[in-house]
Amino acid sequence: MTLFVIFLALVVMVCLNIPIAVALALAAVLGLVLSEGPSSFVTVALDMYDGANKFSLIAIPMFVLAGAIMNATGITRRLIAFVSALIGFVRGGLSMVTIGVSLFFAEISGSAVADVAAIGSILIPEMKKRGYGSPFAAAVTSSSASLAIIIPPSIPMILYAVSAGTSVEQMFVAGIVPGLLGAAGLMGVAYYFARRYNFPVEAAFQLPLLGKTFVEALPAFALPVIILGGIFGGIVTATEGAGLAVVAAVVVGIWYREVDWRQLKEAMLEGGIQTAVVMLLVAASVLMGGYLTRAQIPQEIASGILGLTSNKYLILLILNVFFLIIGFFLHSAAAIILVVPIIVPLIAQAGIDPVHFGLIVTLNLAIGQQTPPVASVLITACSIAKANIWDVSKVNLPFIGVLLVVLLICTYVPAIPMFLVDTFYR
Known part of the structure; x- marks a missing residue:
């Protein structure tokens, strides 16, 4: 009662x-x-x-700050220029540039909202100018931004690791393969739309331009190498890596000698608010x-589900449906913090690897960021594009389908996402 x-x-x-x-x-x-x-x-x-x-939680404001510094010091703009020179010659290339830059930005910020705000503010207006249509521009930006909580470093993964008492580093490694699979799938869908609606080709491939933009972006490329190399190499913890991300972003920003102080101040204030909400x-x-x-509520829930079935794959199916529904109504941080401590005894009794399950939770919540009514990332993209959320949601369905396929692969073929974890840590 x-x-x-x-x-x-x-x-x-x-x-x-x-x-x-x-x-x-x-x-x-x-x-x-x-x-x-x-x-x-x-x-x-x-x-x-x-x-x-908790020491691990310090990483959250640090990664948010690193993303803000990237966007205020011209790093994001140079990454866009390089990726555009690399794949802009493909039909619908600007949409693929969006996905490619999101993939890189995700390796610094760990926040999908920060990703869509930083990249969308630059690329959504450009896509609209070139005739892509507001709903498509918002959909491709929104869905690709969700890679930020799959590709390491990921703020939801940090929260899950703290809640479940598992390794942050192993969670990060587990996200690499699913993130790359998701990016490839999203590019495939974007190319289909480009062929169907005859989206423009940006420019012919030019090797000198590619070389020039590569050299300009070279200091930016050092960021993920330093951060992820330090974490995965065992030199720094994930929390120390977050501090290293801030230092590296500042150094690169100084190198470029291009700082938008007003934008940086706004981004830092927004990051502070996000961090306060999470804490x-x-x-x-x-x-x-x-x-x-x-x-004894978690134990009773575990006993109830195990009373229905002891098959861990059926249990994972039940939990997938549960988290997909939760994702409609809760932000990722709230869902993890509220639900994961209750579910941990169940996955332990069912013999489910907590790192594998953490990846499944993260993918479910990445999908939840794209499904109204909450859909924080989708709403941000719609706001930038000035597009109706339901129009964008219709276009977004194939992109969500890609994330669902990746979720099913990671759930039922764990050897694929867990390969790197097993190789380096077990």
């Missing part, structure tokens, strides 16, 4: 548009008071502080997690 009251209170508060972090904390406090009495108030603030005071969610989830653990 207590659990029902808590759930009802949480739903009512969310429907009243109370921020989910605040609603989650209030619902947790309600549960503690009903089950343990007013004396439970004594440790609430301390529990929330301890929950958010508050983490702190609130500790309260809810503490109550649920003492009430």
